[in-house]
Amino acid sequence: MLSTTSRTTLGREKQRGSSDRNDLYEVLDSGLVCHLGVVVDGHPMVVPTGYGRIGETLYLHGSTGARSLRAGDGGEVCVTVTHLDGIVLARSIFHHSVNYRSAIIYGRPRLVTDPDERMEGLRALSEQLAPGQWDYARLPSRKELAATAVLALSLEEASVKIRRGGPKDEAEDYELPVWAGVLPLVTSWGEPEPDPVLPEGIATPVHVLSRE
Amino acid sequence: MLSTTSRTTLGREKQRGSSDRNDLYEVLDSGLVCHLGVVVDGHPMVVPTGYGRIGETLYLHGSTGARSLRAGDGGEVCVTVTHLDGIVLARSIFHHSVNYRSAIIYGRPRLVTDPDERMEGLRALSEQLAPGQWDYARLPSRKELAATAVLALSLEEASVKIRRGGPKDEAEDYELPVWAGVLPLVTSWGEPEPDPVLPEGIATPVHVLSRE
Incomplete structure (x- = not known):
């Protein structure tokens, strides 16, 4: 079960909440970037950034000089x-919506020093964005490691919201001659684009070609 | 030119910043949801939500009871x-990256009462998510309008970051027998899925079928 602190207990649309831990993992594991919110001088700051998960811990990273970190x-x-x-296209503008899956995690990350x-955190981050590359590309050097901050965030305080399915209209609106339904948004991988300076004879690896 | 306050002057990776107003508009106008960051009891809170733009103003909306608003x-x-x-798949893990376009806007939204x-703000919000629907579906009733808060946020303090192109590796790594390049991420619309209870004879509107 997900924790239900005052923040992760949904204030609205409770039926869209999910307390299934597997839903949380699914949403996180199938994502590519998160939006990291921090408070800087009392003001909110939201930046897109990569992440990775190992068990009950989310790993974030960045340059040791980045303000958000x-x-x-x-x-x-x-x-x-x-x-x-x-x-979600409804018969009324008011009931238009989106089908989505989202996870929100609150906490105080700790700077990973071990x-x-x-390395395990960086591996998780790398594999989240580019699975298969950790065992394929050159691993970080000592200098590169020193320039990288790794943060660990517990998944203890997390919530998941999922909306699926068609529109929910007002009873009287179902008689309107208005089309209603869902326009799905599909995300897929395009054809890999080799670096123009790549020497001939280096094949695109299977883990890139066959990424799902 | 975008403003260059201390927050929107990029602290890092300056070459990825863009001060072109058209880039800002392009990033905003081609998006579907934003991530809204607020400070609640001193803590950051980031929620996905819809938005719309009219000129130099971004409109946000939500239930009048929603905490984030x-x-x-x-x-x-x-x-x-x-x-x-x-x-972006590089020859070294350290130089892996993503190609992206992002806009960040800071400000104090005002509650729209006029x-x-x-109505214009709600129209912009609706058309951002579902273009063509404002003139097609049933417009909001007085009761529905009363339940909806509309906020206006000036685009005065905004920044844009864009990364395009292939990997940038360390000079010595170009000799490695490692494939490098970009795996594009493609977003497209699927086949519209009619509401199962839709009466026969109501055709999918062209603006839904032909959405780009």
Whole structure:
């Protein structure tokens, strides 16, 4: 079960909440970037960034000089991952909606200093965005590792919202001669585009070609 | 030119910033949802939500009871719109990246009370998510309007970041026998799915069928 603190107990549209831990993992594991919210000088700041998950821990990373990470180190953050699955077209403008899956995590990330956990966190981050590359590309050097901050955020305080299915209109509107339904949004991988300076004879790896 | 306050002057990766107003409009106008950041009891909160643009104003809406909008009314918000265009696969893990276009807007939204501006703001919000529907579906009733809060956010303080193109590796890594390039991420509309209870004889409107 997901925790139900005052923040993760949904204030509205409770039927869209999910307390299934597997839903949380599914939303996180199928995402590519999150939106990281921090408070800087009392003001909100939201930046898109990569992430990775190992068990009950979300890993974030960034340059050791990035403002968003500096603010996040020790302070509270909010991490939101959103999948937009379709536009819900109702008979009335008011009931237009979107089908989506989103996860929101609150917490205070800790700066990861243990070398092994740093590498495992970076591996999770890398594999989330580009699965198969950790064992294929050149691994980080000591200098590159030193330039990278890794943060760990517990998934303890998290909530998931999912909306699926067609429009819900007012009873009297179902008689209107208005089309209603869902326009699905589909995300897919295009053809890999080789770096123009890539030497001949280096084949596109299977894990890139066959990515799902 | 975009404003260059201390927040919108990019701290890092300056070459990815853009001060072209048209880039800002393009990123916003081609998006579907934004991530709205607010500060609630000193803590960041990031929620996905719809938006619309008219000129130099971004419109947001929500139930009059929603926490995120209550916090945003008068307080400062951060609105981020992100398009993920591809995964940049480099010869080294460290230089993996993403191609993306993102806009970040800071400001204090004002609650829109003028009836005409409220309708125009809602129209912009509706057309952003579902173009063509405002003139097709049933318009909001007085009761529905009363349940909807509309906020206006100036685009005065905004920044745009765009990354395009292939990987940038360390000079010595170009000799590695490692494939490098971009795996594009493509977003497209699927086949419209009619509401199962839709009466026969109501055709899918052209603006839904032909949406680009």
